[in-house]
Amino acid sequence: MSSHYFVAVAALLLFASISSGQADQAANAEKQKANRQQKDAPQKEDAGDALAALTGGAHIDKEAAERGRKIFVPSCGFCHGNDAHGKSGPDLVRSASVLHDNKGDVIGPVIQNGRPERGMPAFSALSAEQIADISVFLHSQAADVSNRFAYKIGDLITGDAQKGASFFNGDGHCGSCHSASGDLAHVATKYEPVELQRRMLYPAPNLIDVFLGRAVTPPAPTKVTVQLLSGERVSGTLDHLDEFTVSLRDSAGWHRSFPRESVTVDVQDPRAAHEGLLPKYTDQEMHDVLAYLETLK
């Protein structure tokens, strides 16, 4: 498939698929999208901003949040937890008062006067500026919770590399298309573990990355052969296939399309073998193969 088509489909799929999800500030996301459309080659910073716009937290002043953390931890952390997720005192990350606060207008009086009836002392020494910074810190903690696309995935490599190699060369039949010393040489240096695991399972980019305009490795081209009623065979790279039409780029570089009803289509999709494995993998096998691929530095 052409990368242009893939991006278009990715955008549509994304709209369709985050149906119950969060994300945030769609107006900002729209703005980011418009910005991206104005540039042929999106910059890396754009992707980061777009992610922030899509997932919330776009307006967090990071310096103020860090100042706020330094005030919060010694003053409030003992009861509310250093991360504000609650301890003997309430969780302040998903607190309605905090979420409604702007620069201390809601939480300021509580901090300065305390809540003696609930055992919270007054912190009258804290200035309005310090309380405003605490407010930013708490909002940043809430944004970290609500921004699921910014969650960090880690600690993936738990499998047995030797067993992974056996699966690769045995039941997985991976060796029939791939080779550790050929196309997969140094593969572990090219991708982060989460991306390597993804590509190992299904070699297509993450659609969130595509949507955000991040640099992604496009899926390998799919070869297709079309046989016409006359018996003539046309081979090339698949551009599009649906219920009614097949289209390809032939060896001379020309786009050609055919009605499905008058041709026979033979698609050699390199992802088919991966798709065939998805229902067969145990999670242990998945972990083992990743551990094996991680040895290919």
Add this chain to the structure above:
Amino acid sequence: MRVWAPTLVLSLAPVVLCGQELTPEALVKPGTDSWPTYNGEYSGQRHSPLDQINGSNVASLALAWMYRASNYGAAGFGSVIKSTPIEVNGVLYFTMPDNVWAIDARNGREIWHYKYPPNEGLHIGQRGVAMLGSSIYTETPDCNLVSLNAQDGKERWRKQIADVKLEYFCTMSPLVVGNHIITGVGGDSLDNPGYLESRDPETGEVQWHWNTEPNPGEPGSESWPDAEARSHGGGMTWMTGTYDPALRLIYWGIGNPNPVHSGAGRKGDNLWTCSIVALRVDSGKLLWGYQVSPHDTHDWDATQTPILFDGEFKGKQRKLVAQASRNGFFFVLDRSNGEHLLTAPFINSNWTLGINAKGQPIPNPKKEPARDGTLVSPSSNGASNWFAPSFNPLAGLFYVVASQSYSVFYLTSEGKAEGFAGRDDSLNYPGTIKAIDYKTGEIRWTHDLGGMGSGLLTTAGNLLFAGDFSRHILAIDATTGKTLWHTTVAANQANGAITYELDGKQYVVVGAGDSLFAFALGASH
């Protein structure tokens, strides 16, 4: 005559006015000249008795008109019409986030356009308006219920139905029953409780409020470990429910529990998340509930339309409710009492240890999200999602847009799990229509769409209307699944098709991208 004329006008005026208003009675038995609610009528079947367009002539279906909504500005992700239009007295009313339009259902000419001010709610989609009397009701991204005058689109009032600061957002088409405007809410990123409310059509004031998590001491409260978990348990209500006028019960599909991907802090079944519930429409009191995914950790909202129909089941005539749920299983219940009748898979999922005595899938704890990932089908997008299903009573088939998807589910939270607490990496995005025999759960046929993105409509012409992922609108033989007609439009269909008959002509209207397309038979018919 000169004396006559004014008298005639005066005496007719109130009659004409009444004729344009939408009465509660008309919602119980809508005419084929209308599509007055999100699902066309209360059962949620999205099946029309119209048969002017049928297998013998659908090949000559042609574009009657199109309307491009060019005046919306920024309306959120992609500015796509996900809403199902309603059609009342020859006027179509439809939405995008922050926007409502009224257009002429005969020719697509704009009558009015309403623009809601910019706001911080999530603009992920807007699924349509509701109407009662001469008023339109719509939910905004920042969770106001807005009432408009149907004649000119002027705002009558707005009332907050959820707190956007807590990350609630609202997308649903309200359900109107009698003098109740029933509203649901969405937003599962900060562990808020879900609820349904009934609002007064004149004032917008709350008539009743029902929390999806039971109050302490109520049945189901024991399915949560403590008050903290229960009061932050999620269970959103973001899809329009259905209604049985004889039983006076509304049926609603309830969303996933929170924190979404971590179940450690909420051990138990977590009722009434991922459930189908029956509430008394006048009080909001729960009559029964049935949980389709106990203790969900995969974001599989059970918000898919619970479709109502009467039919024979194992030799007995029953009042039924059926749902093809996001978790990959099709359920049939007796809607009068919640008795379980059938559970059957409609994709090959891999997350269960089997089915328990109540017909519920038993989640496999090893398939819960993990630090190093678990490979699970379906993905968090689900085996189905919000795309409207349809039930065809003539064939006894339940049609659903289904996806044999896979994801790797990761647990990511450090310390206390809150919000999503994990992520899934969706691997593939297939989409098909599946025709399910409601009596057995057997899949009669499967039709590939290339992706999952829009809803379904069936008609007494034995046709099923759908959109594929290559910008085609399809008319499919509802019995065999074979395509009988297709056309290409500017974008993939993103809503569910509707149909109505005006002046003896049957129209089928779909939304694709930012445009509505109306189809009717060619001039030769």
